[in-house]
Amino acid sequence: MGKKISYVCLSLVMLWTLIPTLGTEEVSASSTFSDVNDNYWASDEIDYIAEQGIANGDGVRFRPEEPVNRAAASVMMTKSLGYGGHDRSAPTYSDVSKDFWAYKYIERASELGIFQGTDGAFKPNDSIRKAQVAAVVARAFFGDELEEVSYDGSFTDISDRFWAKDYIEVLVENHIIEEGGSFRPNDEATRAELSAYLARAMNKELRLDREEEKPSNTEILYEGVVVNIDDDDELYVRSGPGTDYRHFDKLDNGERVDVYGEEGKWLEIFVRGKKGYVSSYYVEKVDEVQSGEDSMDYRTEPIAEALVSVSSTLNVRSGPGTNYETIGKLKNGDVVEIYERTNESWALIKFNNQWAYTHRNYLREKKKGSNGLAGKTIVIDPGHGDHDPGAQANGLIEKNVVLEVGLRVEKLLEDAGVNVVMTRKDDTFITLQGRVDIAERAYADSFVSIHANAASAAAEGAETFYNSDHVAEESKKLAQAIQTRLVQETGMKHRRVADARFYVIRNTTMPSTLVELGFLTNPGDVNRMKQAGYPDRAAQAIYNGIRDFYDW
Known part of the structure; x- marks a missing residue:
């Protein structure tokens, strides 16, 4: 895929330098600045971007x-989006020559639409206002939310x-x-x-910490259990008491x-620490559901089954939390039946004929x-798009190749009963963070980003990557499963399945x-x-x- 080195490193190697010479020394995690003490309002944020190599001062x-x-902001924004500089055959702006320290990044920022010049000039040394900073950061990281937002006089x-x-x-x-x-938008x-915004x-x-949400009543009215949901459906948790409110979780x-x-007809509940509302039709009191039966024995039929996926063993506990006693262990590959899901990511199972979590x-x-x-x-995520073509060689353009494949994957998955969410379905540019946000807001069960590679003519074959920061074992197995099929069914050579730090994964x-x-x-690959x-x-x-x- 084009700009692969930028994608691998992204924020870890981003360099935002506000002086005319771009330094090449790495900033160690222990570096400090003499003019930023621990009590400074943005000290944590400045430390973070210094540790990540985004800003290193002098x-x-x-x-x-x-x-x-504007020059410095161009460097920062293009790097934050995973792009390097762009060396055009001739400078776009009359006041930014090829030997200007930020020339390549200004060209890239202009190409991406982050900043534009006026009357053929860029004015690289002009200051940037707080409102402009808000605009570029919002577009870059939260662009898909802008259509829904409504200013409320903050x-x-x-x-x-x-x-x-x-x-x-x-x-x-x-x-x-x-x-x-x-x-003070014009300051x-x-x-x-x-640095703080980024x-x-x-x-x-x-x-920033949000004031902790609290229930309207300090006491719980009753404990409920979700009922009346079809096998392939889930209950939306909404931000307010009505279907006009946006949903933010599912049960x-x-x-x-x-x-x-x-x-x-709406119930106020708390889900993973956040207040929400669900229709009362789908929630019954646990006492009523149990109908007088002891403990949890009302749940006689499992609602799901699950394959244990761990590198070693998985603890089984007497209650839904790590503070409960460990009463046994499950091994990788074990299959368990789930009788209930708590809203804190614990599953009720039977272990040695007793209830456990x-x-x-x-x-x-x-x-x-x-x-x-079915129901997943x-x-x-077809990579690249629009002004970002990705790799280009031998008459092929990455953004087109991966979109063709991605749309076909969508159709196959939909035919299998999957709820498919595409990050793009046409020649559109989506930022890396935008792609991540789409997956997170969809509460996706899995995420597959499709790309094509570029290197020397000798490099060949298919490869898949996962990241070990989140659900490492699951991500690795997903990567291995797809890689095996790609090699078998497309004739590509097996290159590798590897842990990597691409931004989207x-x-x-x-x-x-x-x-x-x-x-x-x-x-060979091109043929x-x-x-x-x-x-x-x-596909x-x-x-x-x-x-x-x-399908295990």
């Missing part, structure tokens, strides 16, 4: 209060007619900036402010919930007696893999890709690999 000072200019100096109000509101909603008081943005957008652990038949309040993160679940694919939500939290179909720079029917064979191979992963 090696001693960070100069956090200095304004950021700041006294931002009216509902201000041009950047929606960008600012998106950053508030994602805890990048703190609401309240004045925003010059500082190095610290831009660090928080990249790393959710650095985002399955048999999941227990604590009910704190009632609003008409184990963690769902290490279970590959499917409906009892169903094929493993799977995100297919490093930042998704479900089983994820990045597939490299072959090398556009290798004559296979140009054969009639290749997109169908490649069938990816589909079969996904099916193999779920």
Whole structure:
């Protein structure tokens, strides 16, 4: 795939330097700046981007209060999106020559639409305003949310007619900036402010704390259990009491919930620490469901079965939490029946003929007696798009090859009863973070990113990648299953299945893999890709690999 080195390294090797000479020394995790003490408001964010190699100041000072200019912002934004510089045959702007320190990054930023010049000039040394910073960060990291956002007067100096109000509101909603008081949108943005926005957008652990949500009533009205859901359906948890409100989570038949309040036909519940609402039709009191039976014996039929997927063993506990006693262990490959799911990611099972719990993160679940694919939500991600063509060689363009294959995978999965979410279905550009966000918001069961490779003419074969930061064993098995099918069914040589840090698989939290179909720079691989029917064979191979992963 094009720009593969940038994708592998992304934020780990991004260099944002605000001085005319781009340094090449790495910044160690222990580096500090003499002008940023531990009490400085953005010290954690500055430390983060320094550790990641995004900003290194002059090696001693960070100069956090200095304004950021357009040239420096261009470097930062293009790097944050996984791009290197772009060396055009002739400069686009009259005031940015080829020997200007940020020339290549300004060209790339202009190509990506991050910044544009005026009357043939870029004005690289002009400062950038806080509203402009909000706009570029919001578009880059949260662009798919902009159509739904509605400004609610978070700041006294931002009216509902201000041009950047929606960008600012998106950053508030994602805890990048703190609401309240004045925003001062026309002030010059500082190095610290831009660093903070970027660090928080990249790393959710650095985002501002939201005031903890609390139930309307401090006492639980009753414990409920989800009922009346068809086998292939799930119950939406919504942000308000009505179908007009956006859903943010899902519940399955048999999941227990604590009910704190009632609003008409809607129940106020808490799901994974967040307040939500569900229709009362689908929740019954546990006491009523049990009908007087002892303990949990009302659940006589399993609601799902699951394959244990761990590198060693999985603890079985007496209750739904790590504070409960360990009463046994499950081995990799064991199959268990699930009788109930709690809303804290624990599953109720029977172990040695007694009720017990184990963690769902290490279970590959499917409906009892169903094929493993039916009802799953799977995100297919054809890489690149629009102005980002990816690799180009021997008459093939990566963005076109992977879209052809991806659309065919979509059809095959849909025919198998899968809810397929595509990151793109046409020649559209989606940022790396945008692709991650699509998968996370879909609560996807798995994520498959499709690419084609480029290197020397000697490099050949298919390869797949996974990342060990999240559900490592599951991601590795998904990658292996697809790789096996690609080699068998497309004739590509086996290159490798490897742990890698591509942005889209490093930042998704479900089983994820990045597939490299072959090398556009290798004559043999290209000949296979140009054969009639290749997109169908490649799509069938990816589909079969996904099916193999779920059909155990």
